[in-house]
Amino acid sequence: MYKALRLNIERKIPLTDEEWKLVVEKTEFIKLKKNEFLQIQNSNSSYEGFILKGAFKTYILNDNGNESVIFFSFENEWMCDLESFYHQKPTTYNIKAIEDSEILVIRKANKALLFEQVPKLIQFHILMVEKANIAIQQRLLDVLNKTSKQRYLEFMERYSQKADKINNRNLSSYLGVSHEFLSKIKRRC
Template sequence: MYELLRNNIEKKIPLTNEEWELILENVKQVKLKKNDYLQNQDSNSKYEAFVLKGVFKIYQMNESGAESILFFAFDNDWISDVESFYHDKLTRYNIKALEDCEILVINKNDKTKLFKEVPKLLKFHTLLIEKTNIVMQDRLLDILNKTSKQRYIDFINKYPVKAQRINDRNLSSYLGVSHEFLCKIKKTI
C-alpha cells in the first residue's frame, strides 16, 4: 500500500530507493474507524496526511451547529490544515473519516528534516500546493458562478465513483444546499 504514496510522489519527481527509504522512516501509518477524527476544529494540527484508503470530509462547524463541507479527500489525496500545520495556529476545520481509513502521517519536524535530507521534495511540495490552490480557486468560482444543480452535475460527472461513496447529507453540505433541495435536484435529472 505504501507504493500508492511512492507513485503519487513520482508522478511529479523521481525518487531513488535511498530517498524512498528516508521517506518511509519519517511517515507513520494510522488506521481510523468510520467517524473518527484526524483533526478537531480549534485544536492544533499535528500532521499532514496521505490517504492510502478511505474517505474524509474536511468541514467547519458554525456557531449554530451546521456544518459546511469544504472538501472530500479520497484514496491518493493529501489532507491537512496548512495554516495550522505550518504556522502553529488553531485549526479551522474538522477532518473526519467517512469510512474506515488508512493514512500515512508526517509531523512538521519530520517533514522539515525530510526536506533537508531529500531537497527535491521541496519541488514536490510546491507542485502540491499549486495544485491545491487551483482546486480551491475552481471550487470558489463554481460556488460564485454556478447553480446548485450545475455544481451537482459537475461533481457526479467529474467523480462518478467517488460520488457513490458520499451520502446525500454530506453531498448537500458540500454543495451548500439543504438535503431536501438536493433530493429535488436529483429528481429533475
C-alpha cells in the same frame, strides 16, 4: 502499503531507494474507522496526509453547530489544513473519515527534516501546494458563479466512481443546499 505513496511522489520526481527510506521513516500510518477524526477544529494537531484507502470530509462547524463541508478527499489524494500545518496555528477544519480509512501522515517538523535530507522533495511540495491552491480557487469560483444544480452535476461527473461514498447530508452541505433541495435536484437530473 507505502507503494501508492511512492508512485504518487515519483509521478513528479524520481527517488532513490535511500531517499525513499528517509520518507518512510518520517511518515506515520494511521487507521481510522468510519466517523473517527484525523483532526478536530481548534486543536493543535495538524498533519499533511496521503490517503491509502477510504474517504474523508473536511468541514467546519459554524456558530449554530451546522456543518459546512469544504472538501471531500479520496484514495491517492493529499489533504491538509494548510494554515494550521504551515503556520502552526490551531486547526480551522475538522477532518473526519466517512468510511474505514488508512492514511499516511507527516508532521511539519518531519517534513522540514525531509527537505534538508532530500532537497528535491521541495519541488514536489511546491507542486502539491500549487494543486491545493488551484482546488481552493476553483471551489470558491464554483460556489460564487454556479448554480446548485451545476455544482451537483459537476461533482457527480468528477467523482462518478466515488459519489456513492457520500451520503445526502454531506453532499447537501458541500453544495450549500437543504436536503429537500438536493432531492429535487436529483429528481430532475
